[in-house]
Amino acid sequence: MTTLPLLPPAAVACCSPVTGGILDDSQAETLARMFKALGDPTRVKLLSIIAAADDQEACVCDLTEPVGLSQPTVSHHMKLLVETGLVAREQRGRWAYFSIVPGALDALASTLASSS
Amino acid sequence: MTTLPLLPPAAVACCSPVTGGILDDSQAETLARMFKALGDPTRVKLLSIIAAADDQEACVCDLTEPVGLSQPTVSHHMKLLVETGLVAREQRGRWAYFSIVPGALDALASTLASSS
DNA sequence: CAATGGCATTGACGAACGTCGATATGTGAC
């Protein structure tokens, strides 16, 4: 079995490549929606914090202090990242743990690749 | 006249990788600024049109009709793409030719790569 | 049960964005 063990969600085919022909409105909108999620310094930093965490996950309480914003604001950003499929949310007890969806960023990166 | 003397800057090392440790405010802002430029469906489509052109370049007159927007609006978007370093502008006669900066998208893609 | 703590939602505000029409700038043709 040569198939990958897990993570089929956004990993393989998330969007059409930017440089692979003229995109129609739907494709352009889908891609732009993903990039827009990364178009805010706070969200970029949140992603980097989660990625740098020991177990690759973090709760809101771990995120508010590093970014210096209120809890509702951080919660708002995380919701947006979850909705775009870049981040996964898992409730464990009273805490909500956020983690970067495996392959999601790579899938986005592949839409920017020129050839290889 | 394009005010850009040369442009190797964004090609090689444009930004710090998202998943390569906690980004500071400056790094996050730089990255977000690039992604924000791709965070609009019109600009994504403009890029795809330029990339799909025969000689990898296009003037505003080639772009207004495909995106269905006014000339000032297209000009505005192109200015933004040029300012972020994703697109180069070259004036030839009465026309301004826009082309995707070689390596710019790849540099951005590399900031999203996890490892493999 | 009530109390506590973590997070989401709401409503509001100013700032930034996308779009347009009108106009300015600049280039080549006559």
Next chain:
DNA sequence: GTCACATATCGACGTTCGTCAATGCCATTG
């Protein structure tokens, strides 16, 4: 120089965005 054309800039408009304080919801603890 004058005209026509391609593009950029300006000013204005409605919409979206990022942020916060206040509040609500849910799970755990006593």
